[in-house]
Amino acid sequence: MSALQRYPFPGFVLTGRPQFEFYRRAHSGLLDYRYGEEMALAGSDEIVLTGICPFTLKPTRYRSATTGGEKLQDGRIMPEWRFQQISEDNLPFGDRAVAHLAMIESGANFKDAMFCSASDALSRILPPMTGPVTRMALDALPDDAGRFSTILIVGQLEQQADIRVTLKALARLLKPGGKIYFHVNFHYFEDATEMHQGTRGVYWALGWDFLQLLSDAGFANAQAITFWAKELGYLGAFNFLFEAAKA
Numbered sequence: 001m002s003a004l005q006r007y008p009f010p011g012f013v014l015t016g017r018p019q020f021e022f023y024r025r026a027h028s029g030l031l032d033y034r035y036g037e038e039m040a041l042a043g044s045d046e047i048v049l050t051g052i053c054p055f056t057l058k059p060t061r062y063r064s065a066t067t068g069g070e071k072l073q074d075g076r077i078m079p080e081w082r083f084q085q086i087s088e089d090n091l092p093f094g095d096r097a098v099a100h101l102a103m104i105e106s107g108a109n110f111k112d113a114m115f116c117s118a119s120d121a122l123s124r125i126l127p128p129m130t131g132p133v134t135r136m137a138l139d140a141l142p143d144d145a146g147r148f149s150t151i152l153i154v155g156q157l158e159q160q161a162d163i164r165v166t167l168k169a170l171a172r173l174l175k176p177g178g179k180i181y182f183h184v185n186f187h188y189f190e191d192a193t194e195m196h197q198g199t200r201g202v203y204w205a206l207g208w209d210f211l212q213l214l215s216d217a218g219f220a221n222a223q224a225i226t227f228w229a230k231e232l233g234y235l236g237a238f239n240f241l242f243e244a245a246k247a
Helices: 017-026 028-041 093-106 121-125 163-173 210-216
Strands: 011-014 047-052 059-064 085-087 113-117 133-135 148-154 174-183 194-198 201-205 219-229 234-246
Touching (some): 028 234, 085 093, 093 148, 093 174, 163 174, 163 210
Parallel strands (some): 113 148
Antiparallel strands (some): 059 085, 219 234
């Protein structure tokens, strides 16, 4: 398999499970180094790192609580980076990463942009740089077609009763050539997406067939992007974002 495409965002583009396995083999040394960096940070109290804000490029701090993290043999705790790595301006990991990738691709040209997230932080962070953005709930999407040029989805898709129906509704909302970006509950060692019934209702564990689900819903050029950057507050094993365009 050919070398992976390098991305302007700190990561690689992957178009399926075979490329992911190639990535693991070809970059095992890099992945071991990243793991060592994270192990060295483990502690019993909140972990605070100094870095750079991906939006303002100014110095900032990233705070990671250790509550609920993985307890190591020596008693230290490894935070759950994806949920506990919060920037100084209270922007959660997923919101920050999705918006960062979208801004790199669009040049901060967020005309007619919509986002869906448990946090409203993007309503506060993005407008000074991009103009207004609309916050919506995935279970209350409008019927009007071609309304948005950019859609950001942060950790909400996996809670939908029927992912396929929701993806088709999102595709309908995008303008031709528009882009959609996801941070989702992705199980990178699984090929198939599976639905589970939890105490809070249905939730989905997305596998590599998520790329095909995007294509089936009317999206084109669906791809996964893996990323890691200590100075940008992107710690954690195999972080992934997904993107696709309106077909």
